[in-house]
Amino acid sequence: MCTSTGLGRVGRAGGKAGLFALFLSGAFKEGLLGGAHGIGHGWKDATVGRGFHPYPIVSRALRGLGPPSLLGESSHRALSTATVHPMSSPSDTSEPWFVTAFRADYRELYAHRDDHAAEEEVAHLIEQGLQGPVLDLCCGFGRHAAAMTRRGLDVVGVDLSAELLRSADPHIAGRLARCDARSLPFKQSSFAGLVNLFSSFGYFGEDGDLEVLDEIARVLMPSGVAFMDLMNPEFVRATLVPFSEREEQGVVLTEERALENDGLQVVKQVCMTRPDGEVRRWREEVRLYTVADLAESLQERGIEVESVAGAFDGRPLAADTPRQLLRLSRR
Ligand SMILES: C[S@@+](CC[C@H](N)C(=O)[O-])C[C@H]1O[C@@H](n2cnc3c(N)ncnc32)[C@H](O)[C@@H]1O
Secondary structure, eight states: OOOOOOOOOOOOOSOHHHHHHHHHHHHHHHTTTSOOTTOSSOGGGSTTOTTOOOOOOOOGGGTTSOHHHHHHTHHHHHHHHOOOOOOOOTTOOSSOHHHHSOSTTHHHHTTTSSHHHHHHHHHHHHHTTOOSSEEEETOTTTHHHHHHHHTTOOEEEEESOHHHHHTSOGGGGGGEEEOBTTBOOSOTTOEEEEEEOSSOOSOSHHHHHHHHHHHHHHHEEEEEEEEEEEEOHHHHHHHOOSEEEEEETTEEEEEEEEEETTTTEEEEEEEEEOTTSOEEEEEEEEEOOOHHHHHHHHHHTTEEEEEEESSTTOOBOOTTOSEEEEEEEEO
């Protein structure tokens, strides 16, 4: 059974240095960086800790390569040969939350965020001017990448979760790679379009979040268009449900939610109990950014906020709209 574990301190989750060490060791393991195999310290020594499998990862050291050559072969091979590590134990606190949270069973929690929803969202984004080549930044299991591909866009999807990437539609597996959003392997101005969907921003502390903006600005070509789909802070604060429980196909899900850091961060403690009694717990910590919070940082990086909608149906942002869908353009 799931019981409350309390909501702990919110701080910068994980260490960039540790993750970067992981990229390097993963890349060395794959020979991607041209270095020696079996470099002195293996992935187990990286500070992301026990339980995180060294799924081949594409490092920023490969920035010189453009999307097609990078993602056609090496990444596809990497994705199809990787073995998925068993889930970490609930007591494993050494991983950053954004590693622990996005395992394969994350799909069960957000089952309604499915291919059908992705089709509709992508249709709206294309109407709003999304063009390829597109980077789906933090693509998860690639539902939007698949929908964009079906609509004829040239798409690359990246995500940090090996398990979610592995569960993607095989038709797009060759278009996906495991990368960290703060350190992308693509050369400057590689993409005419970029999407960052379903609250996939606000995970890394202020410095880390700015690094993501740096990367968005770097890989987007001049006049390129990007869409960021974020929670609407005002709506979240007004409607937060502190506790809920539901059952889906015998799996019981409890979710505890709280606002922390003066209401700047929404924290969710999830507990999943399977019919056989297996329990997994994880935590999500997402910084709530308003458009005003982001606009200046984006502008400093050569990106303008062109418009903001309150949902994927295009309605204007208001206190009662659940999302903030930002349309951005690169100068
Ligand atoms: C809320 S999910 C959204 C996934 C997808 N965009 C969708 O709509 O289904 C957030 C995603 O961000 C990914 N993620 C977390 N940290 C990341 C990082 N440092 N670099 C790249 N992806 C990351 C997670 O693995 C997860 O798939």
